[in-house]
Amino acid sequence: MIRKRIRLTGAVQGVGFRPFIYRLARDLGLNGWVLNDASGVQIEVEGEGPAIRKFIELIPVRKPAMAHIESLEHKALRPVGYTKFEIRMSLGREERTVQVIPDIATCGECLSEMNTKGERRYRYPFTNCTNCGPRYTIIEKLPYDRPSTTMSGFTMCPDCKREYEAPEDRRFHAQPIACPVCGPRVTLTDAKGRKVAERDDALIQSAKKVGEGLILAMKGLGGFLLICDARNLATVKRLRAKKYREEKPFAVMFPTLEEIKEHCEVAPQEQELLLSPQSPIVLVKKRGKGGIAENVAPSNPFLGVMLPYAPLHHLLMDELGFPVVATSGNKTDDPIAIDNDEALQRLGGVADFFLMHDRPILRRVDDSVVRVVGGQTMMLRRARGYAPKPVPFANPDGIHVLGLGGHLKNTIGFSQGNNIFVSQHVGDLEAYEALQSFNEILASLKDLYEFSPDTVAVDLHPGYISTKVGEDMVQSGSKGAPDLQRVQHHHAHIASCMCDNGVDGPVLGVSWDGVGYGTDGVAWGSEFLVSTFNDFERLAHFLPFRLVGGEQAARRPSRSALGTLYQTFGDDILSDRLSEVPAISCFDRNELVTLRDCLKTGFNSPLVCGMGRLFDAVSSIIGVRQECSFEGQAAMELEFEAYRGTKGSRALAYEYEIRSGKPAVVDWRPIMRGIVSDHFARVKRSTISLKFHQTLANIIREIADNANMNRIVLSGGVFQNALLTSLVGKAFKGSLMKVYMHKSLPPNDGGISVGQVAIALARSR
Ligand code: ZN
Ligand code: ZN
Ligand code: FE
Numbered sequence: 001m002i003r004k005r006i007r008l009t010g011a012v013q014g015v016g017f018r019p020f021i022y023r024l025a026r027d028l029g030l031n032g033w034v035l036n037d038a039s040g041v042q043i044e045v046e047g048e049g050p051a052i053r054k055f056i057e058l059i060p061v062r063k064p065a066m067a068h069i070e071s072l073e074h075k076a077l078r079p080v081g082y083t084k085f086e087i088r089m090s091l092g093r094e095e096r097t098v099q100v101i102p103d104i105a106t107c108g109e110c111l112s113e114m115n116t117k118g119e120r121r122y123r124y125p126f127t128n129c130t131n132c133g134p135r136y137t138i139i140e141k142l143p144y145d146r147p148s149t150t151m152s153g154f155t156m157c158p159d160c161k162r163e164y165e166a167p168e169d170r171r172f173h174a175q176p177i178a179c180p181v182c183g184p185r186v187t188l189t190d191a192k193g194r195k196v197a198e199r200d201d202a203l204i205q206s207a208k209k210v211g212e213g214l215i216l217a218m219k220g221l222g223g224f225l226l227i228c229d230a231r232n233l234a235t236v237k238r239l240r241a242k243k244y245r246e247e248k249p250f251a252v253m254f255p256t257l258e259e260i261k262e263h264c265e266v267a268p269q270e271q272e273l274l275l276s277p278q279s280p281i282v283l284v285k286k287r288g289k290g291g292i293a294e295n296v297a298p299s300n301p302f303l304g305v306m307l308p309y310a311p312l313h314h315l316l317m318d319e320l321g322f323p324v325v326a327t328s329g330n331k332t333d334d335p336i337a338i339d340n341d342e343a344l345q346r347l348g349g350v351a352d353f354f355l356m357h358d359r360p361i362l363r364r365v366d367d368s369v370v371r372v373v374g375g376q377t378m379m380l381r382r383a384r385g386y387a388p389k390p391v392p393f394a395n396p397d398g399i400h401v402l403g404l405g406g407h408l409k410n411t412i413g414f415s416q417g418n419n420i421f422v423s424q425h426v427g428d429l430e431a432y433e434a435l436q437s438f439n440e441i442l443a444s445l446k447d448l449y450e451f452s453p454d455t456v457a458v459d460l461h462p463g464y465i466s467t468k469v470g471e472d473m474v475q476s477g478s479k480g481a482p483d484l485q486r487v488q489h490h491h492a493h494i495a496s497c498m499c500d501n502g503v504d505g506p507v508l509g510v511s512w513d514g515v516g517y518g519t520d521g522v523a524w525g526s527e528f529l530v531s532t533f534n535d536f537e538r539l540a541h542f543l544p545f546r547l548v549g550g551e552q553a554a555r556r557p558s559r560s561a562l563g564t565l566y567q568t569f570g571d572d573i574l575s576d577r578l579s580e581v582p583a584i585s586c587f588d589r590n591e592l593v594t595l596r597d598c599l600k601t602g603f604n605s606p607l608v609c610g611m612g613r614l615f616d617a618v619s620s621i622i623g624v625r626q627e628c629s630f631e632g633q634a635a636m637e638l639e640f641e642a643y644r645g646t647k648g649s650r651a652l653a654y655e656y657e658i659r660s661g662k663p664a665v666v667d668w669r670p671i672m673r674g675i676v677s678d679h680f681a682r683v684k685r686s687t688i689s690l691k692f693h694q695t696l697a698n699i700i701r702e703i704a705d706n707a708n709m710n711r712i713v714l715s716g717g718v719f720q721n722a723l724l725t726s727l728v729g730k731a732f733k734g735s736l737m738k739v740y741m742h743k744s745l746p747p748n749d750g751g752i753s754v755g756q757v758a759i760a761l762a763r764s765r
Pocket of ligand 1: 106107108109110111128129130131132133
């Protein structure tokens with residue numbers, strides 16, 4: 001007879017881990033107990049030696065599907081003579097390092113129960129079990145137990161209680177367990193909050209309204225979604241006007257996978273993502289078949305599609321039987337609404353009806369967006385289903401670093417144990433509401449993990465709101481106030497991709513985005529940085545050019561184009577010869593002369609070198625887009641342009657020059673000359689675009705060869721471009737150099753916070 005204590009860390013709570021341990025112990029005839037504590041799961045088992053060995057061996061093999069074991073330690077103790085195996089009350093004393101589980105899409109068993117007449121939960125919109133349901137959006141504090149969730153206000157009925165306590169049951173210790181008798185209920189109200197219908201009738205009425213072309217605000221898992229008929233051009237147009245969202249693509253929720261496949265090409269890997277427990281929005285190629293209104297994703301060969309992921313969505317989509325626009329419940333870039341009253345107030349002018357319920361949402365969590373690039377999943381927006389999953393990072397001294405991220409697509413990161421946790425997508429810190437949401441998420445993470453930072457890491461940019469928040473944190477508390485670490489933006493990008501791939505420096509980091517504050521106070525954005533976690537050296541960058549209006553003009557690609565053309569052709573931009581270039585002909589003569597004067601004198605025209613601006617310039621020069629209605633639109637459409645009719649064509653490229661120096665400078669003026677002359681030679685826009693992409697891949701290869709580096713790390717928003725990323729991959733085929741791209745963190749500024757934390761940790765060693 002022996003006794004062992006076993007400690008497990010990782011994603012082991014909220015995934016049915018204790019019930020699993022209970023059954024395994026019982027099957028092997030072992031006595032003892034299991035409990036959750038703040039760092040994971042503790043077990044004691046007592047019994048015959050071979051049975052205990054078997055027990056330890058089988059834990060990682062038979063663990064629940066959503067569980068992830070980070071460490072398993074065990075030690076022998078003197079037997080005490082347990083007489084049964086039990087699940088004990090959770091402890092809440094130690095450091096909070098256990099991983100909070102993201103929300104999990106409805107499982108097959110729950111779904112079939114909901115669809116079976118006579119079942120207790122037939123058509124019940126809050127059905128869940130230990131394998132599925134809300135987690136992160138309802139957890140108030142750790143360890144994860146019902147009283148610590150927003151389900152605490154619902155008292156279990158005798159039937160639910162029986163299931164909750166029965167080891168054989170799928171709902172054994174399922175914390176959000178609920179049924180029509182004791183659980184949350186739905187209500188349909190009008191835009192003023194007046195009740196129109198409740199329970200099943202609310203669902204049926206909601207579907208009817210959407211079918212009639214009305215806009216429905218529906219309370220989901222991490223916030224309200226705005227829903228309307230995706231086939232109805234007029235309705236979608238109305239939604240765009242009310243949401244102040246001109247052209248940015250909307251995501252579409254389809255009732256079934258089969259229907260997605262009717263409208264879009266779905267590769268096996270994309271299908272797997274759609275059906276996964278994370279159930280994200282997946283960007284897939286449109287089939288060009290009618291049915292979805294053109295203004296859902298205008299002039300875009302891709303469509304963001306998803307499947308129902310919570311019982312309420314399933315029931316509504318079954319009732320509807322057609323695809324709907326499903327977009328975050330907000331106006332433009334505000335945070336998603338979560339409270340019923342908040343939704344009525346903020347979305348009252350947008351939605352016609354509100355499908356609400358009385359289970360509170362604790363955290364704003366948007367739908368995640370992913371794309372498959374060259375056989376690899378690329379995260380574009382990391383939120384529901386993924387947040388707050390961490391990336392591993394060695395932190396032997398257990399230092400607590402908080403990374404406050406950048407400005408756009410903000411996220412918050414922090415180190416806890418040997419992990420860097422990362423918050424859900426917070427959004428652009430432009431509006432007052434976004435800043436509120438940033439503070440709210442920051443407070444809730446600090447609360448959840450009882451986190452108080454030793455160090456706060458911020459962007460080098462003195463004007464970012466996130467930087468100011470960090471500076472305030474350092475100044476306010478006199479005693480025990482954290483240190484401040486300022487981290488260069490592009491270095492943070494590279495560090496985040498290094499974390500994402502578990503690689504150490506030195507690497508050649510290629511960090512391309514719109515703009516980031518450089519160590520010299522100038523805007524950077526086309527960086528080649530030889531990086532370690534500690535430090536970096538600026539090896540090369542692209543030639544800067546003047547942008548009239550500076551970053552304010554980032555949404556006007558024609559301004560970027562004019563800056564690059566002036567740099568290339570000087571006063572010739574006013575000549576007849578160049579007057580037919582679309583980027584020039586879109587201005588009237590007077591405006592053109594004024595802008596040229598600004599470029600000449602530098603008046604209100606700071607130097608920029610962001611790769612995003614260079615993409616804008618090319619997009620404008622060849623007439624793809626002159627004005628953007630959302631960030632990155634011109635660059636995105638330039639990528640799409642390259643897909644048109646270029647299949648199998650040989651990848652030609654433009655000339656360029658690399659001027660050696662410290663740092664070296666990539667002179668792109670030969671590229672611009674080549675593009676303009678191709679334009680005059682009536683070379684197709686798709687070919688020009690492809691050649692431009694290929695040229696950039698060639699440049700990366702040449703600089704990597706010269707630098708004699710064998711690990712290349714790609715990060716920054718520009719690498720959301722699937723064509724560029726795959727061409728870079730191809731450029732290194734057959735070489736000994738390995739190219740690392742992002743996997744579970746986004747290449748855009750959503751990854752910055754993790755990079756900041758990693759760099760601050762490395763510096764503190
Ligand atoms: Zn389930
Ligand atoms: Zn019940
Ligand atoms: Fe960036």
